[in-house]
Amino acid sequence: MFSLTCSRLLLISAMGTAVLLSGCASDRSARIYSPSEALNEARVRSGTVESIRAVRIQSDSELGQLIGAVIGGIAGSNVGKGSGSSVGAVIGATVGGAAGGAIGKDVNAKEGMELVLRMESGEVIAVVQEADIAFVPGQKIRVITRGRVSRVVPAN
Known part of the structure; x- marks a missing residue:
């Protein structure tokens, strides 16, 4: 027993x-930051969305x-x-x-998206993040990078 x-x-x-x-x-959301990321400077680059592909983040x-x-x-x-x-x-x-x-x-697992982006510098990059912000091809965006973490947000 x-x-x-x-x-x-x-x-x-x-x-x-x-x-x-x-x-x-x-x-893996562009909207969520950890406490250690707050109050830290980040690099911001501007660009345009070239394509979007649905992915699954496990x-x-x-x-x-x-x-x-x-x-x-x-x-x-x-x-x-x-x-x-x-x-x-x-x-x-x-x-x-x-x-x-x-x-x-x-x-x-979460629904995500792979964003292929053309930066103003001419460089083409891809960023995968949760699909919690809507993007369309041709949309102006900003890529915010802190260390090895990059987030894509609308440029408005």
Whole structure:
């Protein structure tokens, strides 16, 4: 009876951790800034949208895999007794990790767009970001770059 209670406690803890850490997922939106990006100077370049292509941005987080492994390991440890329980835990963790990783990528995927831009300098660049701002070919834009992160926004 104690191991069942302990297993449930671990499962609830894993699920709670998942909920808390899901808020840490990074966004690829031009509208969202992290606290470390605020109050920092950025380079701004002007240009025009040449083309837009719909893309899907998948999560690169291993959180789903970790949580799946924990849940699978707990569930598998309840199979059998002694060494059978250990084998069940290993198999459960392996299967749970693989399933959790696959599910996590789909759950955290977002609709995005690849913008091909002609800058005023003549340079042609591409930026991928979430599809939360509407753009059309020929539209004037600005590219705001901080370090390795660039965002495309309307020039208005």
